[in-house]
Every structure is written in structure tokens, then in C-alpha cells.
Amino acid sequence: MTFDVEAVRKDFPILAREVHGVPLVYLDSANTSQKPQVVLDTLAEFYSRHNANVARAVHTLGSEATTLYEGARDKVAAFVNARRREEVIFTKNSSEALNLVAYAISNATTFPGAERFRIGPGDEVVVTEMEHHSNIVPWQLLCQRTGATFRWLPIDDEGRLVDSAIDEVITERTKVLAFVHQSNALGTINPVERLVAKAKSVGALTVVDASQSAPHLPLDVQALDADFVAFTGHKLYGPTGVGVLVGRYELLAELPPFLGGGEMIETVDMTGTTYAAPPHRFEAGTPMIAEAVGLGAAVDYLSALGMENVAAHERELVEYALPRLAAIDGVTIVGPSVPVSRGATIAFTLKGVHPHDVAQLLDEHGIAVRAGHHCARPVCVRFGIPATTRASFGIYTTTEEIDALVRGVEQVKEMFT
């Protein structure tokens, strides 16, 4: 099957709008993706036809809403090849999914039966230098609460993990290894197999932030073999307000709760409470029902396109864009310079021009890119720069849009020299 980008574009109504009187060129999908009509329709349909709370109402609407919500869980489970549907937990976003794991681990300190998750002084939590803040701060906070030590794997000048550090930093003291599948700031795709194998060999839990890979690559949690995988709906062509944590069931079954509240309990007594089995143990309170249902529609949409086809389309885009951007005198790519183990997110600097000026001028010509540290400030610190300009592609991105970007950057450069 060939990938028909023009047909895909027609599914995204926002792509037809103009910005500053010119057609929108949206190159900020790593920040958030646009939504296809089917997701918008699903949200409207849910609220106009089926809206009710889930898992408690016995009436018809309640039953329909519950079926749709749990149906979305089935869709997501199939989309990522989860071992069983109960491994899929709906969260607010990736950040909450990662915090869920980090807080559940510290709750293990005093939770009966959760001894295997306890960590403390002498233990280590390892991340990488290319993490999004959402996969740094929760672990720093966990270390603060427990007395464990926070460590990280460094990156090299190409924005890839320093391979030799993997065996040095991940040791018998490592209890958790948390790392990003595809970097939002660099585009780097990390060697999951090697990292998970190393972590397993020392008995550490593995947590993979798949926020930037789930929308772009076939994601198979069984193949990744990590204990926990987090991603978010709004980058996956779904609504904001819904994310996913996929966890190994036998671990979820023993992991203490994160948030307490309605629907996460088995029975509540004033003298004590017992908890529901996963996934509901980790879904306290009324969940993001419509958003989860909308996410179900988004993964159906992606499955119909075929994630292999999506990956191939975006590989073509990055192969097209990298040499053209790099050829502009004064442009430095921040991240892997060759389209190998890298996604279609390209960060760069333009000599003598601040990224905020680049982004603002491109916006005046309808081109939306992001400028800043992309919530991965340590990456900028590593490269000794205050910020980068980042163009990130998606299923609806065309080579003509990349041409517009290249032309735009060249014109910005002319203005400033």
C-alpha cells in the first residue's frame, strides 16, 4: 500500500486554514499533533449521544459509555500489542503515567506486600541526559523522597547515548532505568533492546517514555520488553487530556496505588480499604471518558493507515529534510546528522539568529515550528546553546512543506546578515 499524504491531509480540517493570510505549514507535531475529523466526530458523538459516567450507572447511557470507554482500552491494547487489556491504564498524559510509576514505587516503602518495589539509600535510579523533563523530575523527586541516588547516561556530540556508559552507569545498584524511546529534542531513537537487556541483567525495573515514538513507529510493548511504557494521546492524533501507561500485569498487580479515590477500590471501610485489580486500581475518580474514546478513534485511524506505512512516510521526510536543512550555510543540526535510528523531528541552530527570532519570523509566513529547550533543558546545556528551533513532522507533512521551511530559514538568514 502506498501512503497517500494528500488524502490524509483532507482528514485534518485544521490544515485548510490560513495563518497571517498564507496557508498553514504545521511543523510542530512533536509538540502536539493535529486531529483527524474522525476524532473530532467521535468526541461530538460521545457527548451528543452517549455521555454518562462509567462503571457505576446501570442505565442505558451509563452502559454505552462504559462499553465505549472499555472498548477504547481494547483498541489501545491491540495498537501496542499489550499482553492483555488490563495492562492498559488511562492517565492524564505521559507525565502522569511516569509520575504514577514513580509515586507508586515510593508508596511501596510502607505498603504491605510491595517489598519488591522498595528503594532507598544506596539504590540508584538511572535516566538519560536526553530526557524530557517529565522523565527527569519525577525520578529526582522519587530519589528525594527515598534517599536513592539519581544518575544518568550521557549523550555524545551526535545526540546519541554514549554506548560505553551503559555498562558503567547501569549496575547492581540500579533499581529503575527510565529512558526515552525517541527523543523529542534530538530525534534520536534509543537502542531499547540493549538498554532493557542491561537493566534486566541487574534486576532493574525499566520504564520507557514512548511519547514521541508511539505516533511514528509500530509500537509493540512485548517486543520492547520493558516493564512500563508511557505515551500520550494528544501527540498520537488523539485529544488532549488522555495518556496511557502500559505495565506488565504481574507488576501492576503488586504495585501500590498512586491516587486514591472512587473506582480504584474493592471495598472501603472506615478501618481500612482494599483495592481493585489493575487497571482500575490506577484510575481513581471519573476518568477522561470522552478523551479515551477519542483516542480509540485515533488509534483506529492510524491502524487503518498502517504504522509501517506511517514510519516509511516519515523516514522519507527525514531523509528529504536533513540534507536540505544542513546545506544551509550557518545551520547546525542538533541531533543525529544521518537518518539512521532517528525520527522525523529535526532541531537546529542558525548562526547569529536566536531560535525565537527564527520561529517568530517563520510564523509570520505561516510556518509553525517550536523554539526553546523543548522541556529537555539538559540537552541544550550539553550542547552549550540556549535553545534550538525544532521542526517536527507527522503523517500529514509533505515534502513541499519541508521546501517551504528550507526557503523560510534561508530568508530569515538573509534578513539577519
Add this chain to the structure above:
Amino acid sequence: MSLPTESMYREIILDHYKNPQHRGLPVEFDAEVHHVNPTCGDEVTLRVRVAPDGTIADLGWEGEGCSISQASTSVMSGLVTGKPVPDALALQERFLELMQSRGEAELTEADEDELEDAVAFEGVSKYPARVKCALLGWMAMKSAVAEAGQGDVDEAKETTR
């Protein structure tokens, strides 16, 4: 790239960015301040010397960051050097008002005479995220003259936040 008519960038801004005025730190000075704008990571270090008669005798700066912050600092330097401190602070107030106008300032001819090149930053006021860039050098100047004993230090610190 031609600039759209509503662009916040003006030739004057780009000219000052490329050829900044008063760049370089004077050896003799009464006060030195360092201000940072976290939005873009813009930085400016500014030194000022105030003459016995209360005029700004010398002002110089070093900095890095976006074009708006660097050009605005350059424009400010040219405008206030040689002026009595109260006049410089009054001008700073006018510029602050312009930046807080959200693109709805109605500039009079008197404003344009007084603010000179600084009116080119009017368009920046439509972009709240960039207003701090344009104000960076002005706030640094206000702090510096206060530290030189020519204004209210606490007030200067307050408005910098």
C-alpha cells in the same frame, strides 16, 4: 523574506541588532547590573556612570540573546546617554507603557519625537511572550541608575520581575 506589514520586526530593529550602539563595558562606572530574561535566555550586563550634575555620562553593555532584546538595549542606550536621570526614567516609563499596550497604543507625534527609534518596537506589544525581551535593557538601565544612587533601588527591582 519581505516583512509582512504587521510584522513585529522592523528594519530599524534589524539594523540595531546587526550594529548595536554602546556595546562594550566602560572601565569607569558607578554601577553594574546583570539582567536575564528566562523566556529566550536573553542576558545583558550593563554599566552606567552618572555625572555630578545628574546626567548619564556613560552607559555600555554586553549581552546575548534574541534580536528584540539586543536591539532594544541598543536603542535605549542611544536614547538615554547624555540625558538627566529623571528624563531617562520618564522615557523608560513611556516605553514600558508602549510595551504594555497590547498593540493598541495610539502614538502621538510627541511620543514619536521622544521615543525615536524605540517606537519601532510597538509591534512587539502584540506578543506578550516577547515583551520581556524588549524591556530587558530598559529594566537593566533603571536598576543601574538606582544602584548608582539616582533612583529607588527597591522599585527598580520590583519592576524587573
